[in-house]
Amino acid sequence: MKQLESTSLVLLRHHLKALRLPTITAECEKLARQAAADNADHLTYLLQLTELELLERERKAAERRLKAAHLPTHKTLEGFDFGARPSVNKLLLCELARCEYIERRENVLFVGNPGTGKTHLATALAMAACGRGYRVRFFRLTELATLLMEARDERSLLGLKARLAKLDLLVLDELGYVPASKIGAELLFDVISSAYERCSLIVTTNLPFASWTEVFGSERLTGATLDRLTHRCQIIETKGESYRLRDAKAKMRKEGTAEGGGSSERDRPRRNALEGGETSS
Numbered sequence: 242m243k244q245l246e247s248t249s250l251v252l253l254r255h256h257l258k259a260l261r262l263p264t265i266t267a268e269c270e271k272l273a274r275q276a277a278a279d280n281a282d283h284l285t286y287l288l289q290l291t292e293l294e295l296l297e298r299e300r301k302a303a304e305r306r307l308k309a310a311h312l313p314t315h316k317t318l319e320g321f322d323f324g325a326r327p328s329v330n331k332l333l334l335c336e337l338a339r340c341e342y343i344e345r346r347e348n349v350l351f352v353g354n355p356g357t358g359k360t361h362l363a364t365a366l367a368m369a370a371c372g373r374g375y376r377v378r379f380f381r382l383t384e385l386a387t388l389l390m391e392a393r394d395e396r397s398l399l400g401l402k403a404r405l406a407k408l409d410l411l412v413l414d415e416l417g418y419v420p421a422s423k424i425g426a427e428l429l430f431d432v433i434s435s436a437y438e439r440c441s442l443i444v445t446t447n448l449p450f451a452s453w454t455e456v457f458g459s460e461r462l463t464g465a466t467l468d469r470l471t472h473r474c475q476i477i478e479t480k481g482e483s484y485r486l487r488d489a490k491a492k493m494r495k496e497g498t499a500e501g502g503g504s505s506e507r508d509r510p511r512r513n514a515l516e517g518g519e520t521s522s
C-alpha cells in the first residue's frame with residue numbers, strides 16, 4: 242500500500258510539473274493532510290490548491306512588472322506629506338492611483354521646482370499601476386534620449402520602439418535638466434507622438450512650458466509635443482520650496498534651539514548654503 246502511494250505521488254509530481262503548477266506541487270501533500278484532519282471534501286481541497294497557485298502566480302507577475310518598470314526608488318502616496326504641499330490635491334492623486342486615466346489613455350504632468358515631490362508622486366503612480374497589472378516603464382528623459390540614439394546607431398530602433406509600444410504607462414522624469422541633442426529631441430518627439438492616445442504618459446518637469454523649446458530645440462517640435470502631451474491631461478503643480486530644504490531647515494532650527502539658539506562654527510557654512518537658495522536635485 243505504502244509502495245503504491247509513493248508511486249502515485251511520484252507520478253502526480255511529474256504530471257503537476259508537466260502542467261507547470263509549482264505551488265500545487267509544493268503544497269499538495271501538506272494540504273491533503275490538513276484536509277483529512279478537517280474532514281474537508283475533495284472539491285474544497287482542490288479549490289484551496291488552485292487558489293494558492295493563482296495567488297502565487299499573481300504575486301510573481303506583480304514582482305516581474307515592478308522589476309521591468311525600472312523605478313528609481315519605491316515611493317507611495319501614503320509616504321507623501323500632502324500637508325507640506327497644499328497645491329497638490331490629495332483626492333485627485335488617490336483617484337489617479339486607481340488608474341482609470343490609463344484606461345482612458347490620458348496623461349499626467351507634474352510641474353514644479355526641484356525637490357517638490359514630482360518624482361516621488363510619479364513613482365508612486367507608477368507603482369500603483371504595476372500593482373493593478375499595467376505594463377509600466379520609468380525613464381529619466383535624458384536616459385531615454387541616450388537609449389534612443391544608441392538604438393538608432395546600432396540599427397535596433399525598431400525593436401526598442403516595439404517594446405515601448407507594448408507599454409500601458411510610460412513615465413518620463415526630469416524633462417528639462419539637460420537639453421537633448423537635435424536628433425535626441427526628434428526621437429523623443431517620435432516616442433511621445435507614438436504614445437499619443439495609445440498609452441498614458443506621466444511627465445515631470447521643472448521647466449515652465451515657455452522654456453520647453455530649450456529641450457526640444459525648435460518651436461515647431463515643442464508646440465507639437467505640448468499639443469499631444471497636454472491634450473487630455475491632468476496638470477499638477479507642486480508649488481513651493483524644496484521638501485529636502487524645508488526638512489533641513491527645520492532640523493537646523495531644532496538643533497539651534499537645542500543648543501540654546503546658537504549655532505556651532507561647524508554648522509555655519511551649511512546654514513549659509515541652505516539660506517543662499519535651492520540647489521538642483
Ligand code: ADP
Nearest residue numbers: 321322325326355356357358359360361484522
Ligand atoms: P523633485 O522630483 O520634484 O525634484 P523628489 O520627488 O525627488 O522631488 O523629492 C525629493 C525628496 O523629498 C524625495 O526623497 C521625496 O520622497 C521627498 N519628498 C518631497 N516632497 C515630499 C512630501 N510632500 N512628503 C514626503 N516626502 C517628500
Ligand code: MG
Nearest residue numbers: 359360415445
Ligand atoms: Mg525629480
